[in-house]
Amino acid sequence: MSDCIYKNGLNFECQRCSFCCGHSPGFVYLSHRDLTALCTHFDMSEVDFARKYCRWADYYYGTQVLALLEKDNYDCILWGAGCTAYEARPVQCSTYPFWSWMLADNKxxxxCAADCPGMNKGRKWSFxxxxxxxxxxxxxxxxDRRDFEKMFCEGKEFRL
Structure with a gap:
């Protein structure tokens, strides 16, 4: 714990700049929990939601996982004048910027703070x-794509 960069807390307060919601290529990976929450929010089936808002993204060891689409300018497909699914946003979005790799070291x-005006500003979050x-x-x-197909497509290949 002595080398933990957040042992004494870190400052972060969202500035509503939307930088984390777009502007550069990236992936918002969806878990089963995320997919369920988004489908409930939009009142859509998992298959319909995936067809409209998702893509398969390469992940570790050659697997493909469900991820949200991006617009041509790299904004998240769910971004408009704000997040259209804010109450049901994926865990990846709601936990930003407290991701393991971002907390690895001060450097x-x-x-990351150079791109996010809310990091190192605002309220202090405790350890x-x-x-x-x-x-x-x-x-x-x-x-995972195989799990999605088993759960929602009766084991048949699902193309996006």
Missing amino acids: TWNE EEIDAQKRRYDANIPL
Whole structure:
């Protein structure tokens, strides 16, 4: 814990700049929990939601997982004048910027802060609060293509 960059807390307050919601290529991976929450929010089936808002993204070891689409300008497909699914947003979005890799060391945190005007500003988050967000992020496993097909497509290949 002595080298934990957030042992004394970190400052973060969202500035509503939307930088984390777009502007550069990236992936918002969806877990089963995320997909369920989004489908409930939009009153859509998992298959219909995936067809309209998702893509398969390459993940570790050659697997493909469900991820949200991006617009041509790299904004998230759910971004408009704000997040159209804010109440049901994926865990990846709701735990930002307290992701494991961002919390690895001060250098990484500060490099990310160069792009996010809310990092190192605003309210101080306690160790316990940050650790809870980090654990939520780490536990949120993206939905693998094979699992999606088994659960929602009767085992048949699902093309996006």
